[in-house]
Amino acid sequence: MADKIKDAKIIFVVGGPGSGKGTQCEKVVAKYGYTHLSSGDLLRAEVGSGSERGKTLQAIMQKGELVPLDTVLDMIKDAMIAKADVSKGFLIDGYPREVKQGEEFEKKIGKPCLLLYVDAKGETMVKRLLKRGETSGRADDNEETIKKRLDLYYQATEPVIAFYEGRGIVRKVDSELPPDEVFSHVSKAIDSL
Ligand SMILES: Nc1ncnc2c1ncn2[C@H]1C[C@H](O)[C@@H](COP(=O)(O)OP(=O)(O)O)O1
């Protein structure tokens, strides 16, 4: 089954919380017909189902911590297999959060052809998340958890970017710009694949 997704185009979308990953992914879906898989959305769906696993996940996410690697990876893989026949490619949004997650993904699923690095300043991300928190209903869009998520991003996720830079597949976009301008740069990166 995993064979079906081995040849698919896989793009990792990496950036801090509130940097604009989801916003750009939506635009990519509309223009390119890629499948958008947000690890956070998959996890929140599990929480929403009210399952025991969901309850455990919610407690972890509320603290701004990372959920166990195998849990996220299995969810992503199942979702990819479900879409393998119809998808032009996959946007893996919010994963890998740490280098080890990237290595496991490649072992179990396949290699990314591009890492889209959605870059914004720390203060910009905080501002956007507080604003998003007014309506998102997300348990982690509050000041205390935001700070922890940012710290974890700088400590665990930035090394992911360095890791893939070594492979020459990183394209950085400046997400301080308005969303449509950011997207024109994202489009260029995808068109070059
Ligand atoms: N380039 C941009 N300029 C201004 N606001 C942006 C932006 N990109 C995203 N936003 C807004 C939309 C959301 O309310 C908030 C977080 O965006 P998001 O796409 O949900 O981020 P992420 O998925 O990286 O956490 O910021």
Ligand SMILES: [Mg+2]
């Ligand atoms: Mg998001």
